[in-house]
Amino acid sequence: MAKKLFIPGPVEVHKDILAAMSVPMIGHRSSDYAALHKRVTEKLKRLLYTKGRVFLSTSSAFGVMEGAVKNLVQKRCANFCNGAFSAKWHDVAQRCGLEADAYKAEWGNPITPEMVDDALKTGKYDAITLVHNETSTGTMSPLEEIAEVMLKYPDVSFIVDTVSSMSGVKVEVDALRLDVCVASVQKAFGLPPGLAVFTVSDRALEKAKSTPNRGYYFDFLEFAANDEKHNTPSTPCISLIHALDVQLDRIFKEGAEARFARHARMAEKTRKWILSHGFELFAKEGYRSQTLTSGSNNKNSDLEGLKKKLAERGFAFDNGYGKVKNKTFRIAHMADIMPEDLDELFQTIEDIWAGK
Numbered sequence: 001m002a003k004k005l006f007i008p009g010p011v012e013v014h015k016d017i018l019a020a021m022s023v024p025m026i027g028h029r030s031s032d033y034a035a036l037h038k039r040v041t042e043k044l045k046r047l048l049y050t051k052g053r054v055f056l057s058t059s060s061a062f063g064v065m066e067g068a069v070k071n072l073v074q075k076r077c078a079n080f081c082n083g084a085f086s087a088k089w090h091d092v093a094q095r096c097g098l099e100a101d102a103y104k105a106e107w108g109n110p111i112t113p114e115m116v117d118d119a120l121k122t123g124k125y126d127a128i129t130l131v132h133n134e135t136s137t138g139t140m141s142p143l144e145e146i147a148e149v150m151l152k153y154p155d156v157s158f159i160v161d162t163v164s165s166m167s168g169v170k171v172e173v174d175a176l177r178l179d180v181c182v183a184s185v186q187k188a189f190g191l192p193p194g195l196a197v198f199t200v201s202d203r204a205l206e207k208a209k210s211t212p213n214r215g216y217y218f219d220f221l222e223f224a225a226n227d228e229k230h231n232t233p234s235t236p237c238i239s240l241i242h243a244l245d246v247q248l249d250r251i252f253k254e255g256a257e258a259r260f261a262r263h264a265r266m267a268e269k270t271r272k273w274i275l276s277h278g279f280e281l282f283a284k285e286g287y288r289s290q291t292l293t294s295g296s297n298n299k300n301s302d303l304e305g306l307k308k309k310l311a312e313r314g315f316a317f318d319n320g321y322g323k324v325k326n327k328t329f330r331i332a333h334m335a336d337i338m339p340e341d342l343d344e345l346f347q348t349i350e351d352i353w354a355g356k
């Protein structure tokens, strides 16, 4: 049975988006595709507050995350880790044969500007990776404050995963001087999976030219060369790009700022609901995500059982990720989820708890 998704990705996809994918296929070297590509990347530039390049990658985010370290780490990389995805990025850097160190914060805590400063002061690094919104814990690190620190280290590449925040939270790529900012579309964009979008700064592209072993599929210089023709190095997922075209129109129709505000309101509502039922919030106060909320299972509630009963009633619920599975639960409130959808979920959970 199809379930309404409240898991933090893939998320529920609006019917207009599903319909947008069902248009006739076009050749990716055609002028029709170039027009689509140009339209989509221009809208993304507007959404991301950048005048720089935005690329479309037919992969999930991890492809580009791997590509980013392969293109931009020449000396040594500092990976800031405060959850499963940021820790995985460190593993990825090492698997690529790169020199890398992990700087760890407890799960539920943010990466702080002080941590970044302390690491970069050593002079050992030419790149850092940061996960803005740790989806495994519902923790959002202070990107603006970290970007301030990065101003002291202009030669260090600033590589940021905004996988579960992009389009749900304001991220001003140029003002923050991000070298790479990446997201996959199955999160706050509300699309089916299979496409990643990312920005690459001029500084980063210039640096990539002298990085050996960039590979092919995620070589940023290949993306840049094809971008000149509003195209991609290899065959893109054209149906998803059509869907993104329509979704970006829907985003601007709602208003980007209004959309960010809706996500913030839904986060507030979810936190209140969790607290009102005697659970605690997992992420540290002041650093709680706006696109998903993680509750602590301090009451030792049967989350597996709840997940099963919710599934029978047509809802997909997440009972924690990785080492905090069943010790936490996560409720996603991103993309096209509305406050009324949360009311419906909350009422259903209350009914289950009441034995109804």
Ligand SMILES: Cc1ncc(COP(=O)(O)O)c(C=O)c1O
Residues within 6 Å of the ligand: 008, 009, 060, 061, 062, 063, 085, 131, 133, 134, 135, 136, 161, 163, 164, 184
């Ligand atoms: C913060 C974060 N980074 C990276 C990823 C990996 O993204 P993908 O599955 O699109 O490769 C995820 C997936 O949930 C994520 O939440």
